[in-house]
Amino acid sequence: MRTRFFLLALATALSLSAVVSSEDRQTAEDVEQQVATLIDSMEKGDMAGKAAADKLVRIGVPAVERLLIALKHPNRRVRYWSVAAVARIRDERAFAPLVVMAKTDPDGYVRATAMWYLQNFPRQEVWDLAVEKLDDESKLVRGYAIRLLKEKGHTEAIPKLRELTKHREYETRYDAMVAVTVLAGEKAIGVLRTIVRTDDHETVRKGALSCVTILKKKPPAVIPVLIDGLEDPSEEVRAFAAKLLRKGANQTFYFQPGGDAEARAAAIRAWRTWYEKHKDRLYWDDGKRRFEIRAEKKQAKP
Numbered sequence: 001m002r003t004r005f006f007l008l009a010l011a012t013a014l015s016l017s018a019v020v021s022s023e024d025r026q027t028a029e030d031v032e033q034q035v036a037t038l039i040d041s042m043e044k045g046d047m048a049g050k051a052a053a054d055k056l057v058r059i060g061v062p063a064v065e066r067l068l069i070a071l072k073h074p075n076r077r078v079r080y081w082s083v084a085a086v087a088r089i090r091d092e093r094a095f096a097p098l099v100v101m102a103k104t105d106p107d108g109y110v111r112a113t114a115m116w117y118l119q120n121f122p123r124q125e126v127w128d129l130a131v132e133k134l135d136d137e138s139k140l141v142r143g144y145a146i147r148l149l150k151e152k153g154h155t156e157a158i159p160k161l162r163e164l165t166k167h168r169e170y171e172t173r174y175d176a177m178v179a180v181t182v183l184a185g186e187k188a189i190g191v192l193r194t195i196v197r198t199d200d201h202e203t204v205r206k207g208a209l210s211c212v213t214i215l216k217k218k219p220p221a222v223i224p225v226l227i228d229g230l231e232d233p234s235e236e237v238r239a240f241a242a243k244l245l246r247k248g249a250n251q252t253f254y255f256q257p258g259g260d261a262e263a264r265a266a267a268i269r270a271w272r273t274w275y276e277k278h279k280d281r282l283y284w285d286d287g288k289r290r291f292e293i294r295a296e297k298k299q300a301k302p
Contacts, residue, residue: 031062032062032066034059035056035059035062035067038052038055038056038063039052039066039073042070042078042081042082045077046081049077049078049080049081050081052081052085053081053084053085056085056089057085057089060089061089061091063085063086063089064086064089064091064093064094067085067086067089067094068086068093068094068097070082071086071097071098071101076107076109076110079101079107079110080107080110080113080114083098083101083110083113083114083117084113086098087121088117090120090121092121094121095118098117098118098121099129101114102114102129102133102141108136108137108138108140108141109140111138111141112138112140112143113144115129115130115141115145115148116144116147119152127152130145130149130157131145131149131157133145134146134157134161134164139169139171139172142164142175143171143172146161146164146172146175146179147175147179149179150178150179150182150183154183155183155184157179157183158180158183161176161180161183162176164176165180165191165195170201170203170204173199173201174203174204177192177204177207177208177211178207178211178214181214181215182214185215185217186215186217186218186219188211188215189215189219189222189225192209192211192212193208193224193225193228195208196209196225196232202232202234202236202237205232205234205237206234206236208225209225209226209229209241210240212244213244218291220275220282220291223275223279223282226241226248227245227268227271227272227275228241229241229242229244230242230245230264230268230271231264231268235258236257238257238264239257239258242255242257245271247289248290248291250290251271251274253267253270255268255271281295282294
C-alpha cells in the first residue's frame with residue numbers, strides 16, 4: 001500500500017513538473033515574441049520607438065539578445081531606439097557593441113545616441129571615447145560628446161574644449177563655450193571675452209554674454225566682458241549686454257543700443273571709467289543678484 005502511494009505521488013510530481021516546464025517554455029516564447037514585436041514597432045516613428053524602448057527596459061535581460069541583433073538593423077530609427085533600450089538595461093554584453101556603434105555607425109544620429117547612452121556604463125573608456133568624439137565629422141555627435149563631458153564634470157577635457165571654441169561650425173563653438181564655462185568657472189572669463197570680441201556669429205557672441213550669468217562665482221572681471229558687448233556690431237547683442245549691465249551693476253549711463261555711434265561711445269567710456277574707479281571694491285551680492293561697491297575703510301585718526 002505504501003509503495004502504491006509513493007508511486008502515485010511520484011507520478012503526480014512528474015506530471016506537475018512537465019506542466020510547469022511547458023508553461024515556462026510558453027512564457028519564454030511569449031516574451032521573445034513580445035520583444036520581437038516591440039522592436040519591429042520602432043520603425044513606425046519616434047513616439048512608437050520611445051514607447052517600445054521603455055517596455056523593453058521593463059522586460060530587461062530577456063530582451064537583450066534580440067536588441068543586440070537590432071543594433072545592426074538597416075533602419076536607423078530601430079538602431080537608435082535599440083541603443084536606448086539595451087543601454088538602459090545595462091547588460092555588460094551591450095557595452096562593446098555600443099562602443100563600436102559610437103565609433104563606426106554610418107549615421108551621425110545613431111553615433112550620437114550610442115555615445116550618449118554609454119554613460120550607463122561609467123568607466124574611463126567611455127570618457128576617453130567622448131573626448132575622441134569631439135573630432136567627429138557630425139556636429140550632433142560632437143554636441144552629445146560635449147554635453148556628456150560637461151554634465152559628468154570631466155575637467156580634463158577643458159583644453160580640447162577650448163580648442164573647439166574656435167571650430168569652423170558655430171553650433172560646436174557655442175556648445176564648447178558653455179562647457180568650458182561650466183567646467184572652468186571664472187577661469188573661463190578670458191575665453192568669453194575673446195569670443196565677445198572676435199567671434200563672427202551673433203548667436204555665439206550673445207551666448208558668451210549669457211555665459212557670464214551661469215558662473216557660480218562672479219568676480220568683477222566679468223563686467224569688462226559685458227562692456228565689450230556694448231560695442232558689438234549687432235544692435236540685438238548690444239541691447240542684451242546693456243540689459244545685463246543694468247541688472248548686474250545697477251547703472252545705466254544712458255546707453256541706447258540703437259542710438260548714434262558717438263552717443264554710444266560716450267556711454268561706453270563712462271562704463272569703463274566707472275569700472276576702473278570701483279573694480280577693487282566691487283563684489284557680487286547673491287541676495288540682490290548684482291554687484292555692489294564696498295564702503296572705503298576709514299583711516300584711523302593720528
